Structures are given as C-alpha cells and as structure tokens.
Amino acid sequence: MARPTLLDVAKRANVSKSTVSLVLNHSDRIPVHTAERVWASVRELNYVPSRAARALQSGRSRLLGLIVSDITNPYFAELTRTVASAANTAGYDLVTLDTNYDPAILGAHLEHLRTHRIDGLFIFTTERDLAILKELELANLPAVLLNWGTTGATANEIAVRYDSGIAALLDHLIALGHRRLAFVAGPAAYFSAEGRAEAFKRTVAQRSVSLDAPIYWQSDFRLGAEADTALVDEWLAMEETRRPTAIVASNDLMAISILRALYVRGIAVPGQVSVTGMDDIVFASYTTPALTTLRLPRRQMALHAFEMLQQQIEREPSTPASIAVELRLVVRESTGPALRG
Structure with missing residues (x-):
C-alpha cells in the first residue's frame, strides 16, 4: 500500500495542499477549525510529512541544535530537558550534542548541525571558542549563548551574575564565625x-576585615x-590552626x-568543616548532609533562551540581546558554626 501524500491529506480534509502545508508548519494564519480538520486527516491517514519537503516548502527545517559541555552533568541535563520540552511544544525537533568540555569540538559540532539545516542554535557550554561567533555571523544563524561574556554583542546571551549570590554565601559563613x-x-x-x-575574589576583597586571605585550590567540574x-x-x-573552616566549591559536583x-x-x-557548592543541582538536597549551595535558575534560563531564539527565527531579525540572571543562597545542612582553633 502506498504511503499517504500531502495531496491525500488535502483531499480528505477538503482543503488545498498549501493549507495543509501551513498547518503542518504551525502557521497562525489558518482558522482553528480548519487546522483541527487537517490534523484529524493527518492522524486518520497516518501521514508522516517529509522533513526535507517541509523545509523546502517553508524555508525552515523546524530543527534546532543544542551543544552542551556534559549531558551527564545534572546542570546541563536540566537545561536540555527544559529546552527540549519548549521546542516540542512549539513544533520544533531538537538535536543535542556534547563536547565533553573540549572547545576544539565546538566547531565540528557546529558544522555537523549546519548540514542538518538547523533553524537556530543553543550553545550552553562552560568552555568557549570565540571564533565560533564569527562563523555564526557569517552563516546568519540565529543563536543563544549561555554565559560566554559577549554581552549580546554578536548573538543573544543569557549572562550569569555571580557577585550577589556569592556575597550572600560569604555573609552566611561570616555569621557562623568562619574566617579561614x-x-x-x-x-x-x-x-x-x-x-x-x-x-569570589572580588567579594572576599570587600570583606577583608571579616575574612583572612583564602586558600585557592583547583579541580575539575566533573564528579x-x-x-x-x-x-x-x-x-x-595542615596544622589545625591554619586549616580553612569552610570549603567553597565552585560547583555542586565538586562539593x-x-x-x-x-x-x-x-x-x-x-562539625569539623563546612562545605558549600554552586548551581543547586537536583542531588544537592539528597547528600548527607544536604548541601548548602547557590541556586542558578536553570529552568528560567532555558525558557528565556528558547524565547529569544524563537523570536529571532520567527519574527523580524533584531539586535542581539543579553538577559542577566543571579544566584540565590540555599542554606541546608552542610554549613555550621566554625570550629574554634
């Protein structure tokens, strides 16, 4: 039995092929009752539109790309899930790729996604390759970056402002008697x-009367x-009199x-040392003790990013913009009074 065609759907719904095409591409130009009739015909005939044909007819693929640093990291997983849900609701499919924190892979991923004729791109990576910005500009590809420090100069960006959240965390530790x-x-x-x-350094400098010079260590963002x-x-x-009484990790997986x-x-x-994190991933409240941390509004960030990209794709192109979000202190069980010594 031959597969149903666009013409079959049009005949069954008693509309033109162009009307069916507009409905399949989620156009708001078609009356609701007509669109419902078309969708009913699609279901009855079990019609599956060709992505290539739809892209050719509409000039859009209804396909978006998302590049993240580490899909196994709950921070990126929540961002991905939120974007995927928003994309699905709006009638887009999403292709997600992982760099494993390697900036050299970014360019290869971008090239791969462009071969799929994506309508737009999210880049949610900890690492960055600024050469990518020029490629996006030359390709005229709508994009949203997560915290790349471009302030919306060449692409839309969700920027993270850390200072106020870190200030709240330090004030919390100082109130508990921590100096080291x-x-x-x-x-x-x-x-x-x-x-x-x-x-962190800026905020500590503003509290130099209350805090000793911190010790700085370096680690990896992975668990x-x-x-x-x-x-x-x-x-x-360390000698007990020199040991830090609180350890501030720059993400929750480290903590x-x-x-x-x-x-x-x-x-x-x-009891012997306090520990804090940043991000407030889902596991932070399930550790023993539960982790005091700084919450990043990941769902809000992802939804803002989707709205920015959708507007850039579906409406008149506009000047790239930047939206800033801040961290909020979440006090749990991993911080307590400083051990005297």
Whole structure:
C-alpha cells in the first residue's frame, strides 16, 4: 500500500495542499477549525510529512541544535530537558550534542548541525571558542549563548551574575564565625570557572576585615575528580590552626566529591568543616548532609533562551540581546558554626 501524500491529506480534509502545508508548519494564519480538520486527516491517514519537503516548502527545517559541555552533568541535563520540552511544544525537533568540555569540538559540532539545516542554535557550554561567533555571523544563524561574556554583542546571551549570590554565601559563613576559607575553582581554561573565581575574589576583597586571605585550590567540574580527594588530603595535612573552616566549591559536583572524601576520612561536616557548592543541582538536597549551595535558575534560563531564539527565527531579525540572571543562597545542612582553633 502506498504511503499517504500531502495531496491525500488535502483531499480528505477538503482543503488545498498549501493549507495543509501551513498547518503542518504551525502557521497562525489558518482558522482553528480548519487546522483541527487537517490534523484529524493527518492522524486518520497516518501521514508522516517529509522533513526535507517541509523545509523546502517553508524555508525552515523546524530543527534546532543544542551543544552542551556534559549531558551527564545534572546542570546541563536540566537545561536540555527544559529546552527540549519548549521546542516540542512549539513544533520544533531538537538535536543535542556534547563536547565533553573540549572547545576544539565546538566547531565540528557546529558544522555537523549546519548540514542538518538547523533553524537556530543553543550553545550552553562552560568552555568557549570565540571564533565560533564569527562563523555564526557569517552563516546568519540565529543563536543563544549561555554565559560566554559577549554581552549580546554578536548573538543573544543569557549572562550569569555571580557577585550577589556569592556575597550572600560569604555573609552566611561570616555569621557562623568562619574566617579561614578555601575556594575550589574549576579549570582556568573554562570561562564560567574564571567568572566564578573572579567574583569570589572580588567579594572576599570587600570583606577583608571579616575574612583572612583564602586558600585557592583547583579541580575539575566533573564528579569524582581525583583533585577533590587530593585537596581534602592537603586540608588534613595542615596544622589545625591554619586549616580553612569552610570549603567553597565552585560547583555542586565538586562539593559532593569533597563531601564523600571527607566522609571516607571520618571528618564530620559541618562539625569539623563546612562545605558549600554552586548551581543547586537536583542531588544537592539528597547528600548527607544536604548541601548548602547557590541556586542558578536553570529552568528560567532555558525558557528565556528558547524565547529569544524563537523570536529571532520567527519574527523580524533584531539586535542581539543579553538577559542577566543571579544566584540565590540555599542554606541546608552542610554549613555550621566554625570550629574554634
């Protein structure tokens, strides 16, 4: 039996082929009752439109691309899920690719997605390759970046402002009597890691009367990094009078790894040392003790990003814009009064 065609759907719904095409491309120019009749015919005939044909007729593929650093990281997983849901509701399909934190892969992923004739692109990566911006501009490809520090110069951007959240976290620790802090930064090559570290340094400088000069360590944004275990051993090797009484990790996966390393070594949290994170991933409230952290509004960020991209695709092109979001302190069980010593 031959597969049903666009013409078959048009005949069954008693409309023109162009009307069927407009309905399949989610045009708002067709009356609701007519669109419902077309969709009913599509279901009855089990008609599956050809993506290539639809793209040829409409000039759009209804396909979006999303590049993330690590799909296994709950931070990126929630962003991906929210964008995918919004895309599905709006009639778009989503292709998601993972760089594994390697900026060299960004260009290859962009080229791959362009061969699929995507209508627009989300780049939600910790690492960045600024050469990509020129490629997007030359390709005239609508895009939204997550915290690339471009301030919307060449593409729409969701920017993260860290200072106010980190200030609230430091004030919380100071109120608990903490003066000696350690900060665990992410890899220096990652733009977001640099942004978090610089915001911490600025905020500490504003509280120099209340805080000693912090110790700075560096680790990886991934869960279970060996560096997290090594820095806990370094902490244990310090004289008690020099040990930081609170460890501020620059993401939750680091903090969870540190909590585990401390637990294995019999160190009580927060009795002997407080630990905090950033992001407020879903696991943060399930650790023992539950993690004090800074919440990034990931759902809000993803929805803003989708709205920006959809507007750029479906309406008149406009000047790229930047939307800023801030972190909010979430106090749980991993912070307590500083151990005197």
